[in-house]
Amino acid sequence: MITRFLWQGMDRSLRIFILLVLAIGVALPLLNQLTPPGSAFHVPAWLMQLMGKYLCYALLALAVDLVWGFCGILSLGHGAFFALGGYCMGMYLMRQIGSRGVYGNPLLPDFMVFLNYKELPWFWYGFNHFWFAMIMVVVIPSLLALALGWFAFRSRVTGVYLSIITQAMTFALMLAFFRNDMGLGGNNGMTDFKEILGFSVQADGTRAVLYFASAVALALGLIVSAAVVGSRFGKALTAVRDAESRMRFLGYRVEGYKLFVFVLSAAMAGIAGALYVPQVGIINPSEFSPANSIEAVLWVAVGGRGTLIGPVIGAFIVNFGKTWLTGALPEVWLFALGALFIVVTLLLPKGVVGLWGQIKARSQAKKARAPA
Amino acid sequence: MLFLRPLAMLLPALASALIAATALAADLPALVAGLTTGGFGDRETAIGAMAASGEQRAAPILEALAAGQLYVRKSDNLVLIGKPDGNQLALTEAISGKPAGSGSEAELDRVRVNNRLRGVIEAAVGSLTLMSPDAKVRRxxxxxxFKRRDASSLAALDAALAAEKDPRIKRAxxxxxxxxxxxxxxxxxxKLDAIALVRERADRDSLGVLEATANSATDPEVKAAAGAGAGAVRQTLAAWEAAQNVWYGISLGSVLLLAAIGLAITFGTMGVINMAHGEMVMLGAYTTFVVQDIIRTSAPHLFDASLLIALPLAFVVAGGIGILIERGIIRFLYGRPLDTLLATWGLSLVLQQAVRSIFGSxxxxxxxxxxxxxAFQVGQINVTYGRLWIVVFSLIVFAALILLLRKTPLGLYMRAVTQNRPMASxxxxxxxxxxxxxxxxxxxIAGLAGVALSQIDNVSPNLGQGYIIDSFMVVVFGGVGNLFGTLIGALTLGVVNKFLEPYAGAVLGKxxxxxxxxLFIQRRPRGLFALKGRSVE
Structure with missing residues (x-):
């Protein structure tokens, strides 16, 4: 009943889009598993893996859009939530290696043996259970977002100040995770994963399931976001974006609205990170680098901020471009990325999704001028 | 120490002989002969006699002996100093100091020494050099x-003190x-007098002397005085260390100030978030590189002036590109600070890649x-000229900027526009x-900072990236729109950083x-020195 209620609350294009995401989520693994290699319809595993990565990026972009596009909070630190979720998953996967590591220690991951750890640090306890790790994937980014947001929104740190604080946060975390003393792998991070829930992470079947899980997570993310944005709460959120002081004077507790959406968004980013790590097979501190977070913001800007479809499309467009260009013309990639930032902000404030509306508005304006 | 006793007893007698050294000059060959014959005990006596002779040649001969480079030629019993030269030995006559060709070790007998003799020789050379005509050698x-603290050198020191004229060397x-x-x-x-004297010196070596005395002294009064002296020296040392940290902090703070001061203008007074600010610094540094490259190939004699030539050029290059950016991008984005942030970030990527394509990564x-x-010493603080000049330079830039804003028409216009744009218009x-x-x-100004930073940082396309977050922190911490806030903010952060480093390590400190x-921004969202009044919003 709840799903039906949610479903009817969405507009048609979003419904179609969600079905499309799910359809691709089912089709690719099926084509990969059921058709023989060499067949015209066969989807190679690398393509599925690549698409799985993009789906995780799309979920991260959606999380950024939720706070930026709908609430006006430009977070330059969402990569930190993504990476924290990834680290939680990485810790689970490390514990699953067990005694198959290079040093064969049944309890300690290789890097700890290497760094002369005698026992497992306290924060690693529990990560041998999948359910515990999955709870942490949501809880840890949320807690960080809660702490930061509680401080920041209460003292009315807004606009670019907030952006810079979030950027400093992810920068500080990056420096912290680079330290070997953190007990989280230092600058090498965590890699060499063996299995997840008893299935080999290298196997095509596991990859297909992970890919499908990413598509489902993205679809759920879209549904939840649509529910939040479409509700009365969402209307208030948009109002906070457009006229924060007015909302405050009208008696709304602006901090509460912002805090809720910020934490929700951090949790989504954490889940995206957790799905990302087993598919790429590594997590290291460079995921925290401020450049990554800003790139996620660009995906949203390219796709179209303030829409739910936009960030997903933007994440796919930019990352396809990145994969293609870094392979074909690596010199050009940063030029293209930089130019994209400039072009989008100057010429496409509503992104690709808003392009159609922009063109229509222009032709209408022309028509309106013509008879006069 | 026991083995030095004989020498110690010998020395007082010899010290008086030192002053009348010339009288013994004729005996040098005899003395040298004494070095090469007899057992180790005889040699020890001979070394003492050499030291007492005050001969010019005594020090090099003794040094050669300690290094195992003193030889006797088998054929004619001539004493030679042999320095390794390829497979052969480059020989000099020990007594006259004249070159004597070269020879192989097979033709020579090495004059043997043991560790005990080496100690004796070192003390002897020390007392010999005390009388050297060269002030630096004496010092x-x-x-x-002082570092050896050896009772056996007392006599030599007494003699040298009597002859010394230079008050600083006398003090040493x-x-x-x-x-x-x-x-x-x-x-x-x-001993109590000595403790007072050593205590006044107050450095790491004197702490060692006092601690050793406090541990080994038998007389309770001496023990107590040495202990108290060591405590006092420790305190002085801690104070010096703190002063050294303050200096390092000011030095780091001046770098932060240089990087942040341009940002204080664009962000602080215009409200424009320029994420490409670090790249302006980078361009300044590359301008310096280009200037130096041209000077190296075409006018090497100008090398010392290269930085002075680079300064105006860096200002023009970075400033010119800044104006282009403002006209081309930023002016379309006024009132949309978040979009400005993204566009300038994109610009920074383009600039980085452009520099990487041109100059390599x-x-x-x-x-x-x-x-x-x-470098030079101030008390016990080590100050390098490079750092000193950067501190001075950053303060000059700061002062010039304040003057520009307060005393020139352009500064007046700038302040007018930032305070009330429609009215100024x-x-x-x-x-x-x-x-x-x-x-x-x-x-x-960012370009100027780049010239200075090229001296202490790697000039690479990523140079600016390292400074951008720090600079924003300085500006936000000091208070947006307030140049003095930026100055105080930069110096505070620099000093705090350096004081945290010893306890927390560099990374954790950061x-x-x-x-x-x-956390600070939560308490004071407008920074240390918030602007009051209308210009805030």
Whole structure:
């Protein structure tokens, strides 16, 4: 009943889009598993893996859009939530290696043996259970977002100040995770994963399931976001974006609205990170680098901020471009990325999704001028 | 120490002979012969006699002996000094110091020494060099004896002190003497005087002397005085260490100030978030590199002036590009700060990649002119000229900027436009032009910072990236729109960082500072020195 209620609350294009995401989520693994290699319809595993990565990026972009596009909070630190979720998953996967590591220690991951750890640090306890790790994937980014947001929104740190604080946060975390003393792998991070829930992470079947899980997570993310944005709460959120002081004077507790959406968004980013790590097979501190977070913001800007479809499309467009260009013309990639930032902000404030509306508005304006 | 006793007893007699050294000059061949014959015991006596002779040649001969480079030629019993030269030995006559060709070890007998003799020789050479005509050698000898703190050098020191004219060397010698007294079995009153003297010196070596005395002294009064002295020296040392940290902090703070001051203009007064600010710094550094490259190939004699030539050029290059950025991108984005942030971030990527394409991604070497290399001591603080000049330079830039804003028409326009744009416009100020110039000024200052930073950082396309977050922190911490806030903010953060480093390590210290600023902004969202009044919103 709840799903039906949610479903009817969405507009048609979003419904179609969600079905499309799910359809691709089912089709690719099926084509990969059921058709023989060499067949015209066969989807190679690398393509599925690549698409799985993009789906995780799309979920991260959606999380950024939720706070930026709908609430006006430009977070330059969402990569930190993504990476924290990834680290939680990485810790689970490390514990699953067990005694198959290079040093064969049944309890300690290789890097700890290497760094002369005698026992497992306290924060690693529990990560041998999948359910515990999955709870942490949501809880840890949320807690960080809660702490930061509680401080920041209460003292009315807004606009670019907030952006810079979030950027400093992810920068500080990056420096912290680079330290070997953190007990989280230092600058090498965590890699060499063996299995997840008893299935080999290298196997095509596991990859297909992970890919499908990413598509489902993205679809759920879209549904939840649509529910939040479409509700009365969402209307208030948009109002906070457009006229924060007015909302405050009208008696709304602006901090509460912002805090809720910020934490929700951090949790989504954490889940995206957790799905990302087993598919790429590594997590290291460079995921925290401020450049990554800003790139996620660009995906949203390219796709179209303030829409739910936009960030997903933007994440796919930019990352396809990145994969293609870094392979074909690596010199050009940063030029293209930089130019994209400039072009989008100057010429496409509503992104690709808003392009159609922009063109229509222009032709209408022309028509309106013509008879006069 | 026991084995030095014979020498110690010998020395007082010999010290008086030192003064009348010339009388013994004729005996040098005899003395040298004494070195090469007999057992180790005889040699020890001979070394003492050599030291007492005060001969010019005595020191090199003894040094050669200690190094195992003193030989006797088998054919004619001539004493030679042999320095390794390929497979052969380059020989000099020990007594006259004249070159004597070369020879192989097979033709020579090495004069053997043992560790005990080496100790005796070192003390002997120390007392010999105390009488050297070269002031620097005398001073070094006194310092070396202070560190050795050996009762056997007392006599030599007494003799040298009597002859010394230079008050500073005299001081060093009496300190060395005091250290030697503390190591000898002199009566307690003498030792107490010595402790007072060593205590005044107050450095790491004197702490060592006092601690050793406090541990080994048998007389309770001496023990107590040495302990108290060591405590006092420790305190002085801690104070010096704190002062050294303050200096390092000011030095780091001046770098932060240089990087942030341009940002204080563009962000602080115009409200424009320029994420490409770090790249302006980078362009300044590359301008320096290009200038030095041209000078190296076409006018090497100008190398010392290269930085001075680079300064105006860096200002023009970075400032010019800044004006282009303002006219081309930023002016369309006024009132949309978040979009400005993204567009300038994109710009920074483009600039980085452009520099990488032109100059390559490896570090470029920028040399230091002669007046920026070297160091000097202030008390116990080590100050390098490079750092000193950067501190001075950052303060000059700061002062010049304040003057520009307060005393020139351009500064007046800038302040007018930032305070009340419509009113300034109504008064006939061309606000778009002022915007462009202000942005150009901020970028130009970043270029100047780049010249300075090229001296202490790697000149690579990523140079600017490392400074951008720090600079924003400084500006936000100090208070947006307030240049003095930026100055105080930069110096505070620099000093705090350096004081945290010894306890927390460099990386953790930096993290703590970032966390501190994040918390600080919660308390005072407008920074340390918030602007009051209408210009706030």
């Amino acid at each position: 070094e000898a006194a310092e070396a004896l 010698m009496s300190e060395a003497r005091a250290a030697s007294v503390l190591a000898s079995d002199a009566p307690p009153p003498q 490896s570090n470029r070497e920028v040399g230091a002119p002669s007046w920026m290399s070297g 109504a008064m006939g100020i061309r606000t778009p032009r002022v915007d462009a110039l202000t942005f150009g000024l901020g970028s130009g 993290i703590l500072v970032l966390v501190f600023i994040i």
